[in-house]
């Protein structure tokens with residue numbers, strides 16, 4: 001007879017924010033080491049709700065790193081844009097970073113800006129932990145979508161079709177924008193191109209989800225260019241239907257922690273219509289090489305896997 005795990009009361013309060021995605025977590029102090037039961041409860045809430053929100057957690061960089069280490073192996077801040085010298089795990093997300101990279105970005109399509117973090121690498125991060133420090137009084141909300149729910153909502157014949165497909169993900173400037181010379185130099189120095197399955201089997205839950213990252217996914221292997229374009233347009237539109245999404249209003253001290261294997265998120269655009277400052281800091285946790293429903297893993301075509309920040313210190 002197999003052992004039945006003893007039931008114990010949850011160590012956290014989980015407050016779902018929509019039917020498919022997003023839960024606020026209360027009852028955890030992220031500034032200090034968590035009890036193992038609390039780590040386990042947060043992790044299982046993450047698998048179920050895909051993105052977790054915490055309020056009033058004014059962490060330092062060191063506390064942010066310590067929090068991340070309880071859930072995985074922090075990567076270097078960013079494989080293309082680098083990291084800060086003192087905290088190689090931390091990637092600053094400020095409103096000015098976009099100006100440094102692109103000129104005249106135009107939102108030519110409704111899904112512009114939606115992405116899953118660093119899917120151009122063979123081993124995209126399994127999770128991201130984003131911490132809000134300077135937050136505008138309004139604007140700058142972030143949205144996430146549940147790509148497992150989106151997959152399940154496709155018709156059965158289309159699910160069967162996409163199950164066998166592979167997509168090419170490249171690190172590049174968004175469509176409709178003109179990259180600055182600095183940005184072009186950086187991505188030429190560290191090109192990233194990976195063929196991923198279009199449907200990914202979650203390594204912990206076994207759930208299938210679309211591995212479509214609109215900013216990085218360029219085309220579907222083996223299809224004619226027009227077939228690829230039309231199918232991607234259909235999938236991108238479908239994946240961001242409002243019922244699969246949740247929207248988060250930041251406050252100073254807010255933290256969003258998402259499963260990067262089953263979600264995409266939208267970097268806010270409305271901030272650029274204001275003069276408000278906005279400063280967040282991100283840590284990503286090292287992830288597995290994705291595997292499709294047919295058991296085939298992703299294949300790297302250009303560039304190196306994302307490395308652990310710890311490797312720099314050894």
Ligand SMILES: [Fe+2]
Nearest residue numbers: 115116117265
């Ligand atoms: Fe992102």
